[in-house]
Amino acid sequence: MAITMIKGQVGLTGNSAIAYAMKQINPDVCAAYPITPSTQVVEEFSSYVADGKVDTEFITVESEHSAMSACIGASAAGARVMTATSSQGLALMWEMLYIASGMRLPIVLTDVNRALSAPINIHCDHSDSMGARDSGWIQIYSETVQEAYDNLFQAVRIAENEKVLLPVMVCLDGFITSHAIENISLIVDDDIKQFIGEYKAQHPLLDTDHPVTYGAMTLPDTYIEFKRQQSEAIARAKDVVSEIGKEFGNRFGREYGLMEKYKLDDAEAAIVILSSAAGTTKVAVDELRKAGKKVGILRPRLFRPFPFEEIAGALKNVKAVAVLDRADSMSGFGGPLFNEIRSALYELEKRPKVVSRIFGLGGRDYMVKDAVQVFDELLGIFKTGKIETLMKYITL
Numbered sequence: 516m517a518i519t520m521i522k523g524q525v526g527l528t529g530n531s532a533i534a535y536a537m538k539q540i541n542p543d544v545c546a547a548y549p550i551t552p553s554t555q556v557v558e559e560f561s562s563y564v565a566d567g568k569v570d571t572e573f574i575t576v577e578s579e580h581s582a583m584s585a586c587i588g589a590s591a592a593g594a595r596v597m598t599a600t601s602s603q604g605l606a607l608m609w610e611m612l613y614i615a616s617g618m619r620l621p622i623v624l625t626d627v628n629r630a631l632s633a634p635i636n637i638h639c640d641h642s643d644s645m646g647a648r649d650s651g652w653i654q655i656y657s658e659t660v661q662e663a664y665d666n667l668f669q670a671v672r673i674a675e676n677e678k679v680l681l682p683v684m685v686c687l688d689g690f691i692t693s694h695a696i697e698n699i700s701l702i703v704d705d706d707i708k709q710f711i712g713e714y715k716a717q718h719p720l721l722d723t724d725h726p727v728t729y730g731a732m733t734l735p736d737t738y739i740e741f742k743r744q745q746s747e748a749i750a751r752a753k754d755v756v757s758e759i760g761k762e763f764g765n766r767f768g769r770e771y772g773l774m775e776k777y778k779l780d781d782a783e784a785a786i787v788i789l790s791s792a793a794g795t796t797k798v799a800v801d802e803l804r805k806a807g808k809k810v811g812i813l814r815p816r817l818f819r820p821f822p823f824e825e826i827a828g829a830l831k832n833v834k835a836v837a838v839l840d841r842a843d844s845m846s847g848f849g850g851p852l853f854n855e856i857r858s859a860l861y862e863l864e865k866r867p868k869v870v871s872r873i874f875g876l877g878g879r880d881y882m883v884k885d886a887v888q889v890f891d892e893l894l895g896i897f898k899t900g901k902i903e904t905l906m907k908y909i910t911l
Contacts, residue, residue, distance in 0.1 A: 524700055529657075529692040532664040532699060533599065533625050533685075534559035538569055539707040540671055542623075543594035543714070546574035546585035550604040551637045552689040553627035557599055579604035583611035583622075590620040591729045593719025595671070598622070601689060602629035605643045609650075615682045616651025617745065618729050621674030622682040624652075625667065628790070628841075629689040630877045638878020639689040641789065641842040645851045651745055653683040653752050654819040656789045658775075660697035662816075663687040665769055668702075671711045672759045679752045680717060681745070688791040690878065702767055710766060749820045756817050773822040775814040776829055778804060782811030784893035785830060785867075787856055788839040789815060792874070792881050796839075799886035810890045815852070823859035830860060835893040836869045839909075843873050849906040868896050871906040879910045 527535065533556045537545070545564075547557045564573040572589075576582045579600050590596040600608065605626055615622050626644050630636040644654060653673060657663035663685065670683040687693055702710075718727045733741065757773060764770025775793070778800055779785060786796050793814040803810045813829055815822070830836055838857070840850025848854065849871030860866045872889060875881040889909065896902055 524698045526696045526698050527660060528555070528694050528696050529660045529663050529687050530555035530627065530694065531559055532660050533667060533687075534563070535701070536664050536667040537597055538563045539702070539704050540597065540668065540711060541569045542571050542597040544572045544574065544586070544589035544596045545598060546576055546582045546589065546596075547598045547600070548576050548579045548582045548604065550579065550601050552629055552693045553599045553601040553604070553625065555693070556625060556627070579607040580611060583608040583615065586622050587611060587615050587618065587620060590615070590622050591618060591719070592721050593716035595714040596620075596622045597624070599625040599627065601627045602631055602643045605647060606631060609647070612647055612650040612652060614730065617741070619680040619745065619748070620682060621680055623667065623670045623674055624682065624684050626684050626686045627689045627693045628686055636877040637689075639691050639841070640876045640878070641686075641840070644684060644686050645842040645844070647684070648819055648851060651681065651749065652819065653679075653681055653749065653756075653817075655683065655685050655756070655817055656815065657685065657687040657692065658790055658793050658814065660692060660695065661699040661769070662771070663692060664699055665763065665767075665771065668707060668710060669756075669759050669763055669771065673752060673755055675714060676755045676759075677717070679748055679755050681748055681752065686790065691791045706766070710763070753817065753820050753822055771816060773815070773817045773825050774829065775812075775816060777812040777814065779811035779813060779829060779833070781809055782833055783809040783897050784835045784890055785811045785813055785833045786837050786839055786886065786889060787813045787815070787830075787852065789818070789841065789852065792839065792841065795881055795883055796886045799883045799890060802883070803887065803890055808890070808894060810894075818852070821855050821859070823855070826856065827859045827863055830856075830867060831863055831865070833867045835896040836867045837872050837889045837893055838869065839872050839874050839889070841875045843876070853906070868900070868902055870896070870902055870904070873906070873908045874910045881910055885910055
C-alpha cells in the first residue's frame with residue numbers, strides 16, 4: 516500500500532496503521548490467521564512481505580491456535596515475533612496465551628476488539644481481551660488510530676525489556692477504530708529502528724552453545740516459584756510502561772502514561788472508560804462543563820498490570836464514579852473494569868460512590884446523550900449520597 520504524506524500527516528484506518536507500524540518494526544516472524552475485523556492488518560502486512568519491503572518470515576497457518584503456537588516456537592528460537600487477531604481468534608489461542616506468558620516470550624499481538632459468540636456478532640466490545648485479562652499478557656488499550664500506531668512501537672520495547680520479558684497485547688476497537696480513517700503523524704523508519712533497537716533474545720533455543728529448556732514438566736516443589744517470578748515481572752512492567760511512554764514522548768512529541776485524565780482535577784463526578792468511547796465521553800464533558808457542571812474522565816491506558824495506586828490517587832477527590840465496561844464479567848456484580856476500579860479505591864479513607872454500567876455490547880452505539888445521562892445520574896448520587904442501582908446495562 517502506498518503511503519502519501521500531506522504536511523507530515525496521512526489518513527489511515529486503524530488496521531492500516533497497525534500494518535504499517537509492523538512494516539516499520541520489521542519483525543523476524545509473523546504467524547497469523549485472518550479474522551474480522553483484524554483481517555486487514557494481516558492482509559496488508561502480508562503484502563509488504565510479498566513485495567519484499569520487510570524481511571519477515573510470514574507463516575500461514577490453519578487456525579489462530581496454530582498461529583500462536585508458531586509464534587511461541589519462533590520466539591523461543593530467538594526471533595522477534597508479532598501477530599494480530601480478534602474475538603473467536605483470541606479465544607482459540609487461549610491455551611497458547613498462557614504458554615507464551617509462562618515461557619516469558621516477548622510476543623506482540625494486536626487485538627482488534629470484537630464481541631465473543633454466541634450469538635455471532637462481528638462488532639465491537641471488549642469481551643475477547645477481558646476474557647484474557649488474567650493470562651499473563653500485558654494489556655494496553657488505544658483510544659485513537661494515532662495511539663494504536665504509537666502503542667505498537669512501545670509494546671515491542673516493553674515486551675523485550677529485561678525487567679519484563681512478557682508478551683504484550685495492544686487493543687483497539689473493532690470497526691470504530693480499526694476501519695475509521697484518521698489523520699495521523701507517521702514516524703520516519705530510521706527513527707523507529709533507533710527507538711526499538713536490534714532484538715537480542717535472552718535465552719534462544721538456537722544458541723546451541725548455551726542449551727536451555729522451555730516448558731518443561733514441573734512439580735509442586737517448583738511450579739509456584741515460576742509463577743511468582745512471572746507475577747513479579749508483570750508488576751515491574753508498570754514502571755517500564757511509564758518510562759518508555761516518556762521516552763517516546765521526548766523523541767516524538769506524543770507522551771503516553773498509565774492513564775489519561777480529562778478535566779478530572781476538580782471533578783465532582785467522573786466516568787472511567789476504555790478506548791474509543793472515551794472520545795465520545797469527552798464531548799459530553801465539554802458540554803456539561805459549559806453548563807457549570809464539574810465532571811471529568813479517567814481513561815486507563817494500561818489495564819494489565821493494573822495501576823491500582825495511581826488510579827486511586829486520580830479518583831480520590833471525586834465524589835461519584837461510574838465505571839463503563841464494554842464487557843460483562845458475568846459475575847452478577849458488574850463489569851471487569853468496575854471490579855478492578857472499586858477494589859483500587861478500597862484503601863482510601865474517603866471513597867467515592869462507585870457504580871457499574873455495561874454499555875455498547877456487540878457494537879451498540881454509545882452516544883453523547885448516553886454519557887450525559889450517566890453524568891446526570893452521578894451528580895444526583897453526589898447530592899444525595901445514595902446509590903439506587905449498583906449495576907445495570909445502558910444503551911439498551
